[in-house]
Amino acid sequence: MNWFLILFAIFFAAEHLLEYCLTFLNLNFVRRHEKEVPSYFRDKITLEEYQKSIRYTRDKARLGVISSLVEIPIFWAMILSGFFGNVDFWARSFGRSSVATGLIYFAVMSALFYLISLPFTLYSTFVIEQRYGFNKMTLKLWLTDFVKGLLLSLAIGVPVLSAVLWFMDHYIHSLWWLYVWVLLAAVQLFITSLFPVFIVPLFNKLTPLEEGSLKERIRAIAQKVKFKMSGVFTMDGSKRSAHSNAFFAGMGKFRRIVLFDTLVNSLSESELVAVLAHEMGHNLKKHVRTGLLLGLGTSLLGLYVLSLIIRAPWFYEAFGFKTPSSYAALFIFVKASGSFLFFLEPLLSMLSRKHEFEADRFAVEAIGATEPMIKGLVKLTKDNLSNLTPHPLYSFFYYSHPTVMERITALEKT
Numbered sequence: 520m521n522w523f524l525i526l527f528a529i530f531f532a533a534e535h536l537l538e539y540c541l542t543f544l545n546l547n548f549v550r551r552h553e554k555e556v557p558s559y560f561r562d563k564i565t566l567e568e569y570q571k572s573i574r575y576t577r578d579k580a581r582l583g584v585i586s587s588l589v590e591i592p593i594f595w596a597m598i599l600s601g602f603f604g605n606v607d608f609w610a611r612s613f614g615r616s617s618v619a620t621g622l623i624y625f626a627v628m629s630a631l632f633y634l635i636s637l638p639f640t641l642y643s644t645f646v647i648e649q650r651y652g653f654n655k656m657t658l659k660l661w662l663t664d665f666v667k668g669l670l671l672s673l674a675i676g677v678p679v680l681s682a683v684l685w686f687m688d689h690y691i692h693s694l695w696w697l698y699v700w701v702l703l704a705a706v707q708l709f710i711t712s713l714f715p716v717f718i719v720p721l722f723n724k725l726t727p728l729e730e731g732s733l734k735e736r737i738r739a740i741a742q743k744v745k746f747k748m749s750g751v752f753t754m755d756g757s758k759r760s761a762h763s764n765a766f767f768a769g770m771g772k773f774r775r776i777v778l779f780d781t782l783v784n785s786l787s788e789s790e791l792v793a794v795l796a797h798e799m800g801h802n803l804k805k806h807v808r809t810g811l812l813l814g815l816g817t818s819l820l821g822l823y824v825l826s827l828i829i830r831a832p833w834f835y836e837a838f839g840f841k842t843p844s845s846y847a848a849l850f851i852f853v854k855a856s857g858s859f860l861f862f863l864e865p866l867l868s869m870l871s872r873k874h875e876f877e878a879d880r881f882a883v884e885a886i887g888a889t890e891p892m893i894k895g896l897v898k899l900t901k902d903n904l905s906n907l908t909p910h911p912l913y914s915f916f917y918y919s920h921p922t923v924m925e926r927i928t929a930l931e932k933t
């Protein structure tokens with residue numbers, strides 16, 4: 520058997536075994552705590568609300584396990600039966616250029632993997648999210664979103680993938696990986712900076728926040744911390760989901776602060792200002808830039824590693840390809856890299872949690888009070904049915920944010 524396939528199988532198995540163990544630990548932990556609301560929240564969240572959040576956590580975890588129990592065997596059957604190579608053989612039969620064949624290959628594979636995961640996506644939205652009152656989407660809206668998303672990914676994906684494959688084909692003996700990286704970095708920067716202006720409006724309506732005390736207070740805090748902003752908007756997030764959120768998007772003069780209408784309706788003015796000050800903290804403390812650079816660094820390293828093995832026959836044989844090609848290399852890379860990088864996830868989560876603590880502290884210093892931040896966090900936890908009692912190992916591994924309790928404890932110390 521192919522040694523690369525064995526290595527991949529080991530990483531893949533380790534990844535999923537660990538995932539199952541952590542999920543199991545977490546569900547057990549939650550069950551052991553379900554009889555009583557954690558003491559801090561006793562006067563803030565009822566036992567009924569707490570138990571509802573536990574059921575929500577459990578339902579989501581179960582769906583995750585079931586979907587992986589279906590998807591994993593299908594994926595491995597595809598690898599071991601030589602399916603990926605057979606589709607390649609079929610795509611080549613059209614006699615098109617290497618780039619066009621690559622586009623056909625990726626189109627078929629993306630559609631296939633999308634279809635496999637589709638029942639679980641639908642179940643998550645229309646059954647689980649519905650059950651807990653979060654889903655506000657009709658099937659019609661879902662379909663419109665699907666069509667728009669498909670057109671958008673074609674409009675962006677086809678030219679970008681064509682360019683990537685072209686660079687790979689033409690510079691396979693020199694620095695293709697560097698050129699591809701520069702191209703992808705440029706595309707990413709371009710999309711991130713234009714995101715709130717050209718992409719968000721395709722799906723949502725952004726309304727400038729009306730003049731009034733909230734806008735005044737946001738402006739005042741931005742001025743105080745020297746945060747340059749070019750607009751505060753509310754977004755009709757409630758037409759899809761009752762989950763609430765806020766985000767900063769775009770760069771330069773396209774930078775926007777976007778508040779979900781669900782958030783504006785749930786939090787008081789002071790709490791909203793605290794949440795925004797936290798987001799400003801992420802920007803001013805350069806967390807956003809660090810994240811971006813880290814992502815770019817990882818992809819540069821990944822592409823470089825791929826360049827070292829891209830001409831080795833065992834690389835293609837492992838996934839059942841009979842003929843090497845740029846698109847096959849890219850496909851294997853996309854499918855395999857996740858398992859090899861999985862064990863870096865806790866490091867990234869740790870860094871992200873450190874940033875969250877820093878942004879919380881920043882917000883408190885900017886506002887000069889801890890109360891609004893804490894109250895806002897409790898409300899968000901309650902509204903979103905967040906798990907109040909995750910297993911420490913589970914949250915250590917996966918959580919990009921510290922648990923609410925950890926954040927509140929840290930806030931109370933400032």
Ligand SMILES: [Zn+2]
Pocket residue numbers: 797798801875878
């Ligand atoms: Zn944050």
